[in-house]
Amino acid sequence: MDASRDTIPSNVPGKVLDWYDAHARTLPWRAAPGTPAPDPYRVWLSEVMLQQTTVTAVKDYFAKFTSRWPGVCDLAAASDEDVMAAWAGLGYYARARNLLACAREVAARGGIFPDTEEGLRALPGLGAYTAAAVAAIAFGRRAVVVDANVERVVTRLFALDAPLPGSRPAIRALTDTITPDRRAGDFAQALMDMGATVCTARAPRCLLCPIAADCRARAMGAPERFPVKAPKKAKPTRKGHAFWIERDDKVWLVRRAGKGMLGGMRALPDDGWSAREDGHGEAPIPGHWESAGRVGHVFTHFSLELGLSVHLGACPDDPPGEGEWWPLDRLDDAGLPTLFAKAARLALAEPA
């Protein structure tokens, strides 16, 4: 048997791992190639934060969380309010709710994460991707890790032209064929680094790619054509109002319902706008209202034009419903999601 036959012409996993050993990015939650795996808590926390979120955006939040809650039991003991406020601005707030639920489940197990993909997959907030990533990166398991970077690298490598999202099972099967038995965690991180820095969505840097010679999309001369995606729907525009009620250097804040848009987050009272309908425009209390202008914000599946109305001074009774008077000099600690942080800046006449 000619042993070299297996390494010629491809040996894709070997080339990818060699590239990783030389070019891996240094990241706060990552062990250097060849060094012991980092704390599963840190791997899990980073993976949840990184869901649909860029490395740049995550770094400060990761530092803040690990400094304030060094271990999973510390996080599990935190209040919902503190965790949601700490997550404010990072987006996809269901992740924060699931993060805390997961931490409490793990704490109830003695602070030990399950060390198998299947066990991890059963925890809140861990889907197919995150369970595979944590199993591979933190526990050295062989797992097939597929995120958007891997989808791009693999569809190009094999010139798979079936459109996403229907092609996901095929992409997973192809990724399985190139995933090594050893160092599956490094391999996954290597493909993600390659996707982020070399095999980019637009203008890929094929000259820097360790598997360019194996890439069928490059051979076709059109790597940027992959992955093929189904056309997306147009975003509707919604209109609504938010209300700034100020008294004695405090502002009236409410907490949004636990599920749905910005669920569980502090907010300004609004007029009932939602992802599906415009607001009715009526203020929560009678009185003199003045317009502070409007802010725009683009969410995943709609755009919002939010008019902001301000009510100052006399307000003998609390507005109806649950809420709290929040000191203006501590507004930064309220944990307002970005839309309402913009509105607050407008109300306080601070330039955005």
Add this chain to the structure above:
DNA sequence: GAGCCGTGGAT
């Protein structure tokens, strides 16, 4: 399967 769920950076 398809809709819902944030945000900011890159082009």
Add this chain to the structure above:
DNA sequence: TATCCAAGGCT
């Protein structure tokens, strides 16, 4: 400026 896009999960 408009569009695309990102280390997805849940229902």
